[in-house]
Amino acid sequence: MSQLRYALYTGCTAKESTPELLSSTLAAAKKLDIELTILEEASCCGASHLQDFDPFLSHVLNARNICYAEKLGLTMVTLCNTCQINLAMTKEKLDHDADYRAKVNEKLAEVGLEYQGSVEIKHFLYALIDDFGLENIKSKVKVPLSNFNIAPFYGCHNIRPSELHHKSNGGENPYNPTSLDRLIDALEGHPVNYSSKNKCCGFHVDLQAPHTSNALTGTALLDAIDNNADVVVTPCPLCHLNMDIKQRGAGKQAGRDISIPVLHMPQMVALALGCTYEEIGLKYHVSNAKKVFAQATK
């Protein structure tokens, strides 16, 4: 297999509150000999909120982000479900509405850029599964995750709306997604089947509707716990923020203690590939995740 090369759109959280996401992604990619070029020019995707305020501005800024991957001629990979959906929705709009694309390109021309629609955008999860391949990952496993029942939490924006993700982003059925389950299987962990795995974590209303957010996060975590999960894993750092940081608040609202380590998808891969404790970045978790490293290597 020739070396896989991608333009990496890190998103904001990987550069700020979840540094463990970036370090574990880079470490896992290195182990798999995948070349990631960080798009240092990129700006925030708007996190599904900017377009509520100003849709045109959101499209212009995301078109600019895509331009930099086009300059490299590389498929763009994302580390966050919400970055993925915002960039992919911008691409969908510009690729199918020539008049609108001309309006956006008129603005981009002012800074010497032009959106061409020449590259694909996919989440790192699907680069690993569909491009690198599960069999190839399986052959590189150094630390089988056989000590863990792992609950996959898919995150809305990688699986819905389904048509958006059909072409290059996994093409999962949102009512029965399988990618994370198959990945856990390839890393020799035990995937947990539970009904909340394809549900919403509530992150996007954290500020204005904390009751809703806590209820959704709490329900999902308790569902995982009640189905004997030792660890939850998610490809989305926003789900991760809610599920890692809000365990106390969500548990208080639900009237039950919630304590379970929540890993980013690349952390789980890095752990199984034998990356170091520092690279996996388990110290950056609010939930009790440090123990996972010792348990894995036991």
Added chain:
Amino acid sequence: MSNTKKITIKAFRFNAETDYLPYYKNYEMEVGKDELVLDLLNRIKWEHDGSFSYRRSCRHGICGACGIKVNGKPVLSCKQNAMELIELFGDELTFEPQSKKRAIKDMIIDKGDFWEKHATIKPFVEGNIDEHPVHETKMSKDEVENILDADYCIQCGNCHYACPALEVNEQYFGPAAFVAAYRFTVDPRDNAGKERLEMTSQIGPGVWDCVKCFECAEACPKDINPIEKITKLHNLQFEQNVAQRNVATKHAEGFVRSIKKHGFLDEADIVKYSEGNIGVLKHLGDAIAMMKAGKIHITDQIPFVDNMPKSKNLDEIKKLIKISQTNKL
């Protein structure tokens, strides 16, 4: 290859008049490749148990009566092929009502909350319309296109009962009511647009409580994409100066403020900006826990100390915001 498949249907059974708790009952049957979920509902009733209850009427995907959930997936029974579901979920299908907590009898639910919310947003044209017109009211092509596909809603309730925000917040209008609110607000004959925008801008019942899960887009049997209309309602609030300055609107607008400064979002600043200096205090517990874990730093919010990463070519971003920003709060 055989054109039929033997399956087990696990059906939710409940009679609010006699049962304390719901239960599930299994029905085994051979399913043909052309059978619809409605055919299977009929066969449970006609071949197994005459007391099994469900709503059905037109059988043509237009009356909106026969919505149920199969293995959690909202379907319109008369439109959904059963074999497709067997391919997706395997040979055990679970039939449940759209909302278990609103069940009256088996698949039949009390849809009162749906109709009440739908009626509240005025799902009709309100205006001074001549009772004896001499010609039809003309609409331009753009005006018609602006309604999008919002007119195709059949009020089946699939999106409403798929919405997780509504599941935990009973005052929330829900996606179907928002589709109707959008449809009539952009109708050029209508005068109640501002009233609807005000109603749907309130925190609690309004669009700001949408969790952005896209369950509604997936659930709609008419492919209407309700969340697209929810976004349009957000946009109309700013365009028509209905948006109030509150935590939610400041949060949406705050992205511009951050991106202009850093390219990236300043995660700590946007919470402080949206909540205000007093409101932000309720996040103190989480902030301390995040600080302990090294996720945020004590120096993050000290003036003149700038820990923020910056996008390369930030000048381009600043210029694009200056020339492309269309809305203001």
